[in-house]
Amino acid sequence: MRCRWPLFALAVVLVGAPAMPAQPPIEPKGDKYVVELTVDAVAPVRPALKHRLLPDPRDLQPGNQIQAFYKCFFEQNKLFHAKESTDKQQKWNTTPLKDLASEKELVNYGGAAVKQAFYAARLDTVNWELTHQARAEGVELLLPDIQQMRMLTVVMKVRARGEVARAEFGAALQTLQAQFALARAFNEHPTLIGHLVGIALGMIAATELEEFVQQPGAPNLFWALTDLPRPLIDLRKGHEGERRLTGKEYEVLRKAVPILEAELVARIKVLDTVDGLGAGKSVAPSAWCAKQSQDKDAVATATTRLTGAGHKADALAKLSPLQVILMDDFLQYENELDDNMKWTNVPFWLTPADFGTRKHPGAFGTLLPAYQKVTLARVRLEQLVALLTAVEGVRAHAAENGGVLPTTLDAVKLPVPIDPVSGKPFVYEVKANRATIRGTPPPGREQDWSFNRVYGITVRK
Structure with a gap:
């Protein structure tokens, strides 16, 4: 399993x-x-x-x-x-x-x-x-x-x-x-x-x-x-475990350091092959990333979010559009992961009505659990x-x-x-x-x- x-x-x-x-x-x-x-x-x-x-x-x-x-x-x-x-x-x-x-x-x-x-x-x-x-x-x-x-x-x-x-x-x-x-x-x-x-x-x-x-x-x-x-x-342990599932393989996406295009594509294709993610989806994660990287507005929006998260604009300018999209998507994934995890120890009746239902549509969004x-x-x-x-x-x-x-x-x-x-x-x-x-x-x-x-x-x- x-x-x-x-x-x-x-x-x-x-x-x-x-x-x-x-x-x-x-x-x-x-x-x-x-x-x-x-x-x-x-x-x-x-x-x-x-x-x-x-x-x-x-x-x-x-x-x-x-x-x-x-x-x-x-x-x-x-x-x-x-x-x-x-x-x-x-x-x-x-x-x-x-x-x-x-x-x-x-x-x-x-x-x-x-x-x-x-x-x-x-x-x-x-x-x-x-x-x-x-x-x-x-x-x-x-x-x-x-x-x-x-x-x-x-x-x-x-x-x-x-x-x-x-x-x-x-x-x-x-x-x-x-x-x-x-x-x-x-x-x-x-x-x-x-x-x-x-x-x-x-x-x-x-x-x-x-x-x-x-x-x-x-x-x-x-x-x-x-x-x-x-x-x-x-x-508690399960929520923390969710962090580990993407920790090592995608750690590089937390830094604005250029990555070879072939390496990026290989990492994205892993998401295509994981059971229940790319398989059976109308748009595979690799296809979604490719489309977003060709959309100038999407790249600009991603850059703005990454800058707001603390990345330097001049460092981001050295990255390929695909890397910018993937870094931003990973950032959104981790943000939503934390947005759900923060309610773990709160009594059920105090959690918001939409708790665990929000999911951004990106490649990493498919990794979010059914909270x-x-x-x-x-x-x-x-x-x-x-x-x-x-x-x-x-x-x-x-x-x-x-x-x-x-x-x-x-x-x-x-x-x-x-x-x-x-x-x-x-x-x-x-x-x-x-x-x-x-x-x-x-x-x-x-x-x-x-x-x-x-x-x-x-x-x-």
Whole structure:
């Protein structure tokens, strides 16, 4: 897998589809995706962090998680690739939970592969060892490994479903810890596509909690959810990695030093051949540069921008029109890259409505990631985790009040999180002994049911 091309396709998949179902698929109701939860009224345990969704730091030992997770696939071709095995995984991931309790194949499902994942999750270091390679190979960087990790989390999900079905909550939490640890490991991946895969794995793990909390006797996970890093994937490393993808090969474009025409043309043609850039475009990057370099007005405008950026006019006058166009285009690319990156650590509800949508049409503009889709994927996972935390808050209140649902979320004596999309409390109401809780969809997604998850909560009598 190349680093660049799949980012756009994968972003569409992650943002445009509901989380992987942990039960028979739910049909959307209009623009809503309603998940009915019948739960016990249960208070959080003491000590508060007896149950965790990431391994206890006291259990960590020296080692690199990534190398250890790779070993999950050794001598496991049948488990991960045989059609009979993958067909069963697909079936078991959509079979009603009550039908899995007696499925003997699910006891210790995944065997040595999952045992290795448990070990990997309890190592104290995450190092993908890609930084130097990303800098050296740029947009041609291959990432053949990261999609394989999705296979591992699917296997662990099957195992967790069997454990939840059998009410083996301690075992299920151990499996979920490994799932969340695998997802969290992608927070250190130096590419945005790596982050997207981590977000996808986090969604798979989080939706399994919807079944967990419904099982009779299931412990309350309010503090376990609250203890998860927020966000699980923060996009910092991936954004910085975007700088490296063009750092070495195009470093010369930051200086007004004459470059041979043949060398310029060769560098531009690299953009033509990168999957998803030149291929299939109406105007290839090399054709766009050639046309712009022959347009005197375009060259003059580019020169003005470069002068404004600090380049000396007499130095620019010594450059070919093609180099001026390419330098200016690269400058615009880096400006827009920073314009998007600067919002990375700002809460979603404070980002501008057009965040991540602006792209200049030049050769380097095609290298800009699908920032808006990446950010939407991240906040969707944040919102799901926050919604589940609020559900556990409702369960805790009911436990303290004879099974009675709180009339408002303010009545819950726990720090119920706000909606990470809107920055406001979740929408909550109670009617006829059934509570509903939902978040606010992002702007422009109001009619998109994949961003309108609603929990209907009924307390088991």
